[in-house]
Amino acid sequence: MGIAMLLAISLICIDTAASALPLPASVAVAPAVVAVQATADPQLTTPPADEIDPVILAPASEPTAEPINDPLAFEGESDEAVVQRFVDYLEQTTSLTGDFTQIAPSGAISTGQLYLRRPGFLRFEYDPPDPLLIVANGGLVYVYDDALETTDSYPLGKTPLKFLLSRKLNFDETTVVGVDRGVNNVAITLASKKDAVEGELTIIVKAPEMTLIRWIVRDLQNGITVVTLDNVVAGERLANRLFRPPDAGGAFLKN
Secondary structure, three states: OHHHHHHHHHHOOOOHHHHOOOOOOOOOHHHHHHHHHHHOOOOOOOOOHHHOOHHHHOOOOOOOOOOOOOOOOOOOOOHHHHHHHHHHHHHHOOEEEEEEEEEOOOOOEEEEEEEEEOOOEEEEEEOOOOOEEEEEEOOEEEEEEOOOOEEEEEEHHHOOHHHHHOOOOOOOOEEEEEEEEOOOEEEEEEEEOOOOOOOEEEEEEEOOOOEEEEEEEEOOOOOEEEEEEEEEEEOOOOOHHHHOOOOOOOOEOOO
C-alpha cells in the first residue's frame, strides 16, 4: 500500500478506498518515490484521438452518442491556436467550484466538492465515508486523513496540479504532448520538460465555451485517474478559510 499511496498523493489523485489502510511508520517517503521512478518507463505518450475512449472525451453532463460526422471543435484552426485559446481561458479564470467524481487507477470511485482559486489555491473535500481532505496553499499540497488523524504536505510544483494553479503556464518548463479534438470538446495534454512532475495531465474543456469539465492523470506506471466536474460555477468569491491548511503533523516530502 505504501508505494501506491505515495504515487497517488504525488499526483493528488488519491485512491480513497486504499487510504483507510495505515501507512507503516518505517516507510521512508523519499527513497520509496525514488525507487519507483527508477524502475518506471519514463516515456509516456498520449493515445491518438481515435483511440481515446469517447466516454472520456464526451462532456460530463451529456451521454455518449454514436459517432457522427459533425466537424471537430475549432475546425480550420491550428493546434497552436487551440492551445492559445485554452491558455487564455485558464489564465483568465479566477475561481471555480463544482462537484467532482474521481475514478482511481484501481477503479475506486470517490465523490466530493472542488473549490479552486487561481493562482495557487485548491480544496478537494471528499464525501463521507472517504476520510481525505486535500488543500493547496502557499506552494504546498496538504493531505489530511481524518481516519488516521495525520496531515502530510508535498510541493505543489511536483504535482500535475501546478498546470491548473500556476498564474501563467511556463512553456520553457512545460511541453504540449498532444491536442485532441472531439465535436464538443478539446483535450490538451501537458507534461513537464524538467521531469519535476511525474506523468502527464490531460485537461478537457468543453468547446467552444472553453469550460473545464474533466482532467486525466497518467502516471509513470500508465495508471489513469479521471476527475470529472459537474455543476461548475466560475467567478464566485471564495473565502480564505476554505484554503486553510489542515493541522500539521505529517511528513514533508522534500525531494
